[in-house]
Amino acid sequence: HYVLLAALGQRRTLSVVVGPRTRLILPTRIARILRPAVDAPPLYNISLSPPQPYPDSGVAPAGWKRERGALLTDVEVSFADGNRHVHVAIPPRGNWMMVAYGLLAVAMVQLVVLGVLGLAFLSSADWGGPGLRRSVRSFRFRPTITLAMFFIIPMLGFTVWGLSRADQENQRARDAAVSAVLHNAVLSAGGMLREPPADMTDDLSALAARLESDLFLYRGGRLAAASQPLLAELGLVEPLQDAASFQRLSLGDELELTRQGTAYVTPIRVGYRVVLAGPPQSVGVLATPQLASNWQRQQIQRDLSVLLLLAVVVGVGAALLGAQLAARGLSRPVADLERSAMAVGAGRPLPAPLAPPLEFERVFAAFSEMAADIRASQVALESARQRTAAVLAQVATGVVALEPGGRILLANQRAREVLGASLVEGENLRAVLPRDGGSIAEVVALFEQSGAQSNAREVEQGGRVLRLQLARLAGEPGGVVLAIDDLTDVTRAARVLAWGEMAQQVAHEIKNPLTPIRLGVQHLRRVERERPDALPGALEEITTRILAEIERLDTIARAFSRFAAPGDENTLLEPVDVAELTREVTALYRLGGDDFTVELSGAELVRPSRPDELREVLGNLIENARNAGARRLQIAVGNGAVRLVDDGKGIPGELLDRVFEPRFSTNTSGAGLGLAIVRRLVEGWGARIEIQSAPGRGTSVTIRWPA
Known part of the structure; x- marks a missing residue:
């Protein structure tokens, strides 16, 4: 015992006695909150009967008796309000779990012994020798590991799932218990919580005693009363309600919630319930703390872990034994199949195996058919290859088949003539091409990286124009088929x-x-x-x-x-402020006094171009609008494009596809080369020109640069 004596004066002394820590005395509510919970079940359970008005009968205790493994007794004790029966029950200890612990201990000892023997064997063996490597790759070793993992992995998964599910169920039950306490408190309190008195500590303490749970009342987020003032004095009760819960209850649409407590020594779940609705500064919230730990759940988790570990150990042993037995029965027919496969690979006749097991009869029959099919396929493949080579030799187009990486699989004579290279099968395309043929290898490499299924390009090599058509080979390992046409004479x-x-x-x-x-x-x-x-x-x-x-x-x-030479290809493209240059070109038109008006709008736009060519293009398009009878031209610059929209007479739909052709014009005057020149200039910048028109609705022309 711990004894504290303090002199208070006036011949008074304060004595404080703290008894020893023992599990024989069950803790009170405040003791469970102040001290961490003991991770073990209670030693006994005591319950009292209601008081009986008759006097003590003087009956002696009936003694202890065993019922379903538990020890029970019943003692009659006199109290001030009458006689009460004290019922005491001592629960059983669970003998079957002791058996499981013993079996697991024996199994672990055996595993340790086997591990020591295995380490001794490995220490004496050659780690890099062929014998050890062959043992690891043996047919018996792999089924053993496979069967063991087939058992262990599901068992571990089930263990994790079971523990997680048990923890979730425990949390739901714990929160449900907190919610039940708050619900019963509201029902038992009646109107006390709706119109609380100035000091309601005694009323709240009485209510907490009936419910066997501590209660706290918050008004406007501040602590108004506590059933245990000692907890508030020790700072274990939050003087201000948790901010998140206060916002959700006073400002949100929730009436009840549960959260993890932060001011307690032991893990505590705190439940909140609105008992007095109103504005945030006067809302009333009732709170109760409940222990978060549960010895029953922890005991169940320990027992479940032991059982699962025991099952895993037993399963591993059974898997090892079963794998050895299965491997012995399977090794003989597998060895026969190995000899037959080696004979097929070497082109020899199949050996005559011994009578295979019943389960392997169809396997050996299928293997014999497969060997016959392989021989027939080899003959057909060689015949097909010869026919393909004969057909490609007569084709006017050069054909080259390539593996991923550029290794040549097949090439016809026309491809060798066009490329001027030997194109020997098995060599790399880049290595056998002439010095000026690097562009072809680059085209093939870019096509392999692009992921496209087909593509076509024209390249120049040795003063000749070659058209390359590429297609991707389906299946594994893939590859590319390259078709080459000499377009020099055609061009x-x-x-x-x-x-x-x-x-x-x-x-x-x-x-x-x-x-x-x-x-x-x-x-x-x-x-x-x-x-x-x-x-x-x-x-x-x-x-x-x-x-x-x-x-x-x-x-x-x-x-x-x-038209013959519209662009100065020797002049490099430069960043041009399209909006500013358009403003310069349209300045005279916007200041003119005739019936033709130009409206310019848009933001800054800088794109690669040539300033003189851009002025020529814009001037040509503006003149076309005037010649088409337009009275109003709107020019918008932005989003990577310049758009000109007029209200002229428009162009019929059947003529839109011809407006960019040389010598085509919708007017009687002119050479019909204006839009042809415009398109060639625009394409020289890497941009494109689009036109939309309808009779009587005007024309829209858009110059669009790539992003």
Whole structure:
């Protein structure tokens, strides 16, 4: 015992006696909160009967008796309010769990002995020798490990799941008990909690005694009363309600919640329930702390862990024994299959095996059929390869099949001629190509990295134009099929045809102005011969017309020259402020006094271009809008594009696909090269041009740069 004596004066002394810690005396509610709970079941359970009004009968105790493994007794004791029967029960200890603990101890001792013997064997063996490696890779070793893991992994998973489920059920039961205490407190208190008196400590203590649980009352988030003032004085009760719970109860739509306590020595779950609704500063909340630990759950978890560990140990032993027996029975037919497989690989006839087990008869029959199919497949494969090589030899297109990484699987003669390389099977494509063939290998490498199923590219090699068509081989390990066509002659012929068509167009356009010039000269000669006095006037009129036609010829010549070489490819692209340059080009149009107005809107846009070419493109598009009868042109700059929308006469839908063709025009005047030149300039910047139009609704032209 601990004894404290303190002199208080006036011949008074304060004595405090603290008894020894013992499990024979059950702790009170406040003791369970102040001291950590003992992780063990109570030694006994005591209960009292209601008081009996009759006097003591003087009956002696009946003594102890055993019932279902528990020891029971009943003693009659006199109290102030009458006689009461004291019932005492001592629970059983669980003998079957002692058996489980003993079995586990024996099994662990055996495992330790086997482990020591195994370490001794390994210490004497050659760790890197072939014998140990063969033992690890043996047919008996693998089934043993497989069967053991097949048993251990599900058992461990079930163990984790069971413990987790038990913990969740315990938490739900614990929170349900807290909720029941609060519910019973509200029902038992009646109107006391709705209209609490100024000091309700005694009333709250009486209510807590009936419910055998401590209670706290908060008003506006502050502690108003506690059933155990000692807990509040020791600082174990929060003077201010937890902020999160206060917000959820006073400002949210919740009426009850439970959380983990933070001001207690032992793990405590604190429940809150709204008992007086109102604004946050006057809301009433009733709280109760309940122990979070439960010796019954912990005991169950320990017992379950022991049982599962014992089951795992027994299962591992059974798995090892079963694996050894199964491996002995399986090793003989497997060895026969091994000899047969080696014979098939070497091309020898199958050996005559001994009579296989009944379960292996179909396996051996299937293996024999498989061996016959393999021989037939080898013959068919060789025949197919020869036919494929014969077909590819007659194809005008070069074909090369490549493995991942560029290793050559197959190449026909045409591919060797076009690429000028031997293309030996098994070598790398990049290694066998000529020095100027690196671009082909790069195209193939980029295609393998892209993940696309097919692609087509044109490259130049040794002064020739080659068209490459690539397709991905399906299945494993994959690869690429490369088809090569020599387009040099085709490209040259197409270029000659294009220049011939251009010459015809130039001749046609020049012929139109030459006719009035010739007629004008003939008219001057006729006037000189027939009416000499009218020659000055006719000369002035005819020369004016001739000069106009000459100007038209000059315009046509410059247009065709611009179309033939629109972009200065030697000038590098540079970042251009598209909005600022558009503002410069449209300045004169926006200041003009005619019926054509230009409206500019948008934000800053910087994109790669050539300033002079961009001015030419914008000027051409604005002039096209004016020639189409537009009275209003809206230009918007932003989102990586420039968009021009006019209210002109529009273009019919069937003509939209031809507006970018040379010499096509919806007007009677002009060479029809404006939009063709515009598209070539725009594509030279890496951008694209789009056009949308409808008759009577105007036209929309968009120049869009890539992101």
